Amino acid sequence: MTSTEPGSVFTRIDRYVLGPPGATRPSLAVHVGSRAVLLSPEESRKVLYGAHRDAALGAAVWRQAITEARREPRDGDGTGGLLVVWLVLPGLYRNLHRILRLWRRVDRADLEAEAVLAVLAALDAADPDGPDPGGCLIKETVNRMWAYAKRVTREIPVVDIAAFAEARNTTIPPEERPRPPEGWEVHITPPPRRGPVRHAPFRRSAPSARRLAERYPPARPGVPRPPP
Numbered sequence: 443m444t445s446t447e448p449g450s451v452f453t454r455i456d457r458y459v460l461g462p463p464g465a466t467r468p469s470l471a472v473h474v475g476s477r478a479v480l481l482s483p484e485e486s487r488k489v490l491y492g493a494h495r496d497a498a499l500g501a502a503v504w505r506q507a508i509t510e511a512r513r514e515p516r517d518g519d520g521t522g523g524l525l526v527v528w529l530v531l532p533g534l535y536r537n538l539h540r541i542l543r544l545w546r547r548v549d550r551a552d553l554e555a556e557a558v559l560a561v562l563a564a565l566d567a568a569d570p571d572g573p574d575p576g577g578c579l580i581k582e583t584v585n586r587m588w589a590y591a592k593r594v595t596r597e598i599p600v601v602d603i604a605a606f607a608e609a610r611n612t613t614i615p616p617e618e619r620p621r622p623p624e625g626w627e628v629h630i631t632p633p634p635r636r637g638p639v640r641h642a643p644f645r646r647s648a649p650s651a652r653r654l655a656e657r658y659p660p661a662r663p664g665v666p667r668p669p670p
Contacts, residue, residue: 451554452531459483459528468525470510472502483525490576491532503529504576508568526579527561533580534587541591548591560586 460483461467470486472479479499481489486503489496507529511522534557542550564582568575 451551451558455524455528455531455558459525468521470503470506470525472499472506474498474502483528486529487532490529500576501574504574505570508565508570508575508579511565512568512570523562523565526565527558529576530561530579530583533576534583537584537587541587545591545595548594552594553587553591556590557583557587 459468467483469483470481472481481503486507489503490500507522507526511526514520514522538550538553538557541548541553560583561579563586564579568579572578
């Protein structure tokens with residue numbers, strides 16, 4: 443499964459790398475032996491994940507993409523690094539969806555962001571001339587995604603004790619308390635007393651005359667009034 447949700451982190455990377463129709467897109471000049479091939483982002487992905495894969499060309503794509511990304515200046519626009527992230531994404535979707543199905547508490551946007559950070563962290567230590575550098579990036583990222591998901595699911599929500607105590611101890615003055623929709627209510631605050639016995643304020647609400655009339659209609663002749 444390689445679909446992305448609108449507005450997700452992966453979708454934004456798609457839009458950045460591919461750009462609007464007709465826009466200039468980054469390309470890779472890949473060398474395989476004495477042959478040089480200029481590949482667009484889509485062509486590079488097809489080489490890596492397509493049905494008919496060329497192992498030598500795929501290794502060259504990873505090597506060139508990682509080399510160019512690692513040569514970017516720290517204050518550059520990061521186009522090379524994002525291209526590597528974009529090339530890694532198809533290798534992450536299976537585990538992404540497995541994690542989301544397994545743990546409902548894991549937020550997709552957070553998991554995708556963690557995956558992007560994992561790719562960039564692994565890119566800093568990647569060896570473009572080593573064996574299967576692309577596979578190493580994917581494996582390192584997947585491991586970090588699972589570690590993040592397990593860490594999130596182990597977190598226990600903690601009650602904000604201060605807010606709970608404040609809400610519990612808050613006393614609403616009688617004049618600010620909600621009134622009954624109809625009828626009346628009375629508040630009686632006893633005078634202060636000395637000694638250990640203290641009395642709390644007394645509050646009483648009563649229904650209106652109309653409600654009483656609805657509940658206890660006038661008795662008709664010969665018909666006894668129902669007990670209250």
